[in-house]
Amino acid sequence: MTEAARSSRRTVIMGLGSLGALGLAGCAIGTRSGAPPLPPLRLQMSRVARITVCLRPFRAAGPRLEVETVGDKRVVHNYGHGGSGWSLAWGSSTIATGMALEGGTREVAVIGCGALGLTSALLLRRAGARVTIYAKERLPQTRSARATGTWSPDSRIAATDSVTPTFPAQWEEMARTSYATYQSYIGLPGEPVAMSDRYVLFDDAVQPTPAGPNISAEEVHFASYGQRLAGLTSPYRYLPTNENPFPVAHARVGTSMQFNIAALGQRLTDDFLREGGQIVDMTFDTPADLARLREPVVVNCTGYGARALWKDESVVPVRGQIAWLMPQPEVRYGLFYRHVLMLPHPEGIVVQETGRNDMYGYGNADEAPDRSEAATAMATIAPLYR
Numbered sequence: 322m323t324e325a326a327r328s329s330r331r332t333v334i335m336g337l338g339s340l341g342a343l344g345l346a347g348c349a350i351g352t353r354s355g356a357p358p359l360p361p362l363r364l365q366m367s368r369v370a371r372i373t374v375c376l377r378p379f380r381a382a383g384p385r386l387e388v389e390t391v392g393d394k395r396v397v398h399n400y401g402h403g404g405s406g407w408s409l410a411w412g413s414s415t416i417a418t419g420m421a422l423e424g425g426t427r428e429v430a431v432i433g434c435g436a437l438g439l440t441s442a443l444l445l446r447r448a449g450a451r452v453t454i455y456a457k458e459r460l461p462q463t464r465s466a467r468a469t470g471t472w473s474p475d476s477r478i479a480a481t482d483s484v485t486p487t488f489p490a491q492w493e494e495m496a497r498t499s500y501a502t503y504q505s506y507i508g509l510p511g512e513p514v515a516m517s518d519r520y521v522l523f524d525d526a527v528q529p530t531p532a533g534p535n536i537s538a539e540e541v542h543f544a545s546y547g548q549r550l551a552g553l554t555s556p557y558r559y560l561p562t563n564e565n566p567f568p569v570a571h572a573r574v575g576t577s578m579q580f581n582i583a584a585l586g587q588r589l590t591d592d593f594l595r596e597g598g599q600i601v602d603m604t605f606d607t608p609a610d611l612a613r614l615r616e617p618v619v620v621n622c623t624g625y626g627a628r629a630l631w632k633d634e635s636v637v638p639v640r641g642q643i644a645w646l647m648p649q650p651e652v653r654y655g656l657f658y659r660h661v662l663m664l665p666h667p668e669g670i671v672v673q674e675t676g677r678n679d680m681y682g683y684g685n686a687d688e689a690p691d692r693s694e695a696a697t698a699m700a701t702i703a704p705l706y707r
């Protein structure tokens with residue numbers, strides 16, 4: 322891979338961003354002349370508060386956004402958003418809401434209380450429908466709570482060779498709608514959404530990287546649509562040596578959107594309940610169980626759960642693990658170095674091995690935490706703070 326390609330992929334992983342405003346407070350790292358001070362991370366394993374594992378619900382054809390009739394119910398599917406579920410949620414749910422309200426129904430059930438369920442339910446409620454969410458788990462128990470929390474609208478969203486010709490434009494519409502909607506959450510109490518600086522760091526030599534146990538010989542050609550959002554966000558900027566605060570040869574910096582999921586999930590849940598929505602605990606074992614519901618229209622936002630409930634084997638798990646370090650409120654920047662991503666949230670600091678490419682974790686449904694993966698990720702970025 323060329324340096325430009327490596328750099329571009331890392332920029333996408335860190336979120337498509339704009340020029341970074343630097344100058345952060347705290348104990349300085351970076352000894353070169355002109356380097357902005359950055360507070361250091363406290364990277365001891367003893368500071369790992371928890372390790373979480375999540376499964377990205379990847380579909381080669383992209384998210385399932387279509388209508389199906391099950392018994393006397395009209396079911397609108399809204400699942401399969403890979404590593405982009407938070408980023409695309411408002412846009413995808415806007416499309417699903419339109420489908421659900423076609424025909425004039427004003428009573429709608431939403432199955433699922435993750436990113437897609439909550440945004441669908443809020444949009445339906447705001448469109449005047451009577452809405453109840455039925456779900457096995459609510460945030461923070463849903464898989465959505467275990468996401469990194471960055472703007473990543475085309476992370477494992479589809480395979481280039483499996484989408485319909487209209488999908489890229491639909492993806493763009495979803496991404497733009499979501500981005501615009503999230504702007505209104507910036508600056509709210511608890512910072513449900515924020516903009517943060519990110520550093521993409523790389524050495525002179527290409528580093529050997531762990532292949533990971535799950536890299537398949539037949540790699541998926543994951544779709545990459547970031548170019549379609551040109552103008553929405555600005556590119557990262559290369560930092561000259563005297564501005565590079567890290568002991569590495571090369572650094573790029575930009576600013577990107579981040580989702581502080583504890584606060585965002587709470588906010589969406591509270592808004593929905595305050596605006597008259599209801600949440601009911603319920604598990605569906607087969608689609609026939611939908612007959613229990615009084616609502617004639619059901620929006621199905623079951624995420625990875627759709628694989629079992631709808632026997633949809635087009636949903637492939639892509640495992641991802643996060644070590645959550647105890648919060649350091651003074652750390653307000655993220656970084657990406659040797660395939661390890663770090664992003665601070667009020668609820669804790671994400672340290673995540675991302676693998677040498679997007680196949681990392683593909684086909685792996687093991688949700689057991691792997692402490693050695695966490696330790697390796699921490700050790701990888703530790704030299705940045707020596």
Ligand SMILES: Cc1cc2nc3c(=O)[nH]c(=O)nc-3n(C[C@H](O)[C@H](O)[C@H](O)COP(=O)(O)OP(=O)(O)OC[C@H]3O[C@@H](n4cnc5c(N)ncnc54)[C@H](O)[C@@H]3O)c2cc1C
Nearest residue numbers: 406407408433434435437458465469470471605624626641
């Ligand atoms: C490590 C990792 C990091 C990620 N980081 C990001 C990121 O930074 N940005 C981003 O945009 N995306 C990210 N993602 C992707 C994102 O987390 C998912 O796309 C998103 O959470 C999917 O949301 P969802 O609402 O469809 O599913 P879920 O959050 O899984 O919610 C499904 C809901 O349906 C319910 N349900 C399921 N089956 C049933 C059933 N049979 N009966 C009743 N209820 C049921 C569940 O209880 C739950 O309430 C990441 C994913 C991983 C794995």
